[in-house]
Structure formats: structure tokens, C-alpha cells
Amino acid sequence: MPAEEVEVAINSDQDIVLARQRGRAMAIELGFSSGDGTLIATAISELARNIVSYARKGQIKLKGIQGSSRIGILVIASDEGPGISDIRQALRDGFSTSGSLGLGLPGVRRLMDEFEISSQSGRGTTVKVKKWRQ
């Protein structure tokens, strides 16, 4: 399993493309199927887009992880933006404060196996998601 951790700084929409390409590459390297690679890349794209839209900058960290009997990928999207004041609302489909389709968070949760979010108003947001290899 590749032990290295990849970090992609997210400062512009170009970085969204870079982050999802890195994510797919790491997923394939970890032995994920191409289909799962697409799901992971799509989730990263949404998370990176939230950073650009709401916080302007932040980072995406990617890491191969070893569970008790399985291998997975961990994606951490973090920023020091305005934060989310009502996380429960943000996790509902169709909720958005930027005029987009929504934060995409409910979708990201469906694309991945594990989903964890912490956010503090005015301090930023961190979203951690994992997907396990089938």
C-alpha cells in the first residue's frame, strides 16, 4: 500500500481538476476499480468545489489507509473559511447558500462509505470521507 500522503492546495478551479486526478490515480494505485475511481474522483471534485465557492482556499489530503482486513482511501477536505452554521441543514438535499444546486454534501456522503464533518462558524470546515476497496 502506498504510504505516502498527497496534499493538493485548493486555490482556484484549476486545482479542483488536479485534486480529482490525483485522487483517481491514488485510488487505482490502491487497487480500486475504475468505477470506484470515478466515484472517488467525483466526491473529491464536489469537496474541492465547496472550498473554492465558500472558503476560496483550503486543501485536499489523500491517503491510503489500512482497516482491519481491508484497504481504503481517506480524503480530507479542509478550509479556514466561514464555516457552516447549520450542518444538519447542509446535509439535506437541495440546500445551498451560494445559488448552486446545493453543497453536494449529501451526494458526497452517498458516493463514499464513511463521512464525517466538523465545522465552526467563522473558523472553517473539515470533511473527512473514506471509501473501502470491495
Next chain:
Amino acid sequence: MEVPILKQGEFLIATFQAALSDADLKSLRIGLVQQVVRFRSRAVIVDVTAMDVMDSFASRTLREIAQMIRLRGAETVIVGIQPEVAFAMVQLGLTLEGVATALDLEEGLAYLNEKFKTTN
């Protein structure tokens, strides 16, 4: 990144690349409509076969492109959405409602030829 737009009779064919950024998609939105005006095209086929990710922004932009082209009196057909991309889109709750889709370029052309009964 430049998106090649091919003129095929009364239709335009735009082939999207894998790594289109938001800025690329935005400039395409207006560029495609301008081409439709310039060539008096009746339809646009957007080939997304190479796109490995269709996230919320990309699908919203595609929908907007189709709506603008419709206002111009022409039609848009999206072709080549890969199975895993379709799966991810459904998981994200993304739809391309009101936009015609076809399996691939060939099917898209067949659909339009039937619709317009032309001999492209």
C-alpha cells in the same frame, strides 16, 4: 483548454476533454451558442465520452448550454456519458432533465437525422 467544435452539415459537434476546468466550461457555454448563431446550426451534439467526472458544476453547465441553445431554436444532444459517470451522477442526484441524450456520437447523429430528416 480548447474544446474542438466540428461543423457537420447543419449540426455542430463539440468534443469535451477529460480535464475541463470550471473556467473552460464557462467559456464553452457562450462559445457554443455563438457558433450555433454563426453557422445557423439546427443542433449541437456534445460528446462527453472522454469526461471522467461529471460533477454538479459540469452537469449544471451542460443543462444551461442546452437551454441557451434551445432559446436559439436549436437542439442539444449529450452523447457518451460513461456508465460509471452516470452512476456517480445519480448518486449525486444530478439529472440532465429536458436534455436529449444518446449512447454515442453515431446514435446522436441518427437521432438528429431522423428528427430533422436531413441527409447530413
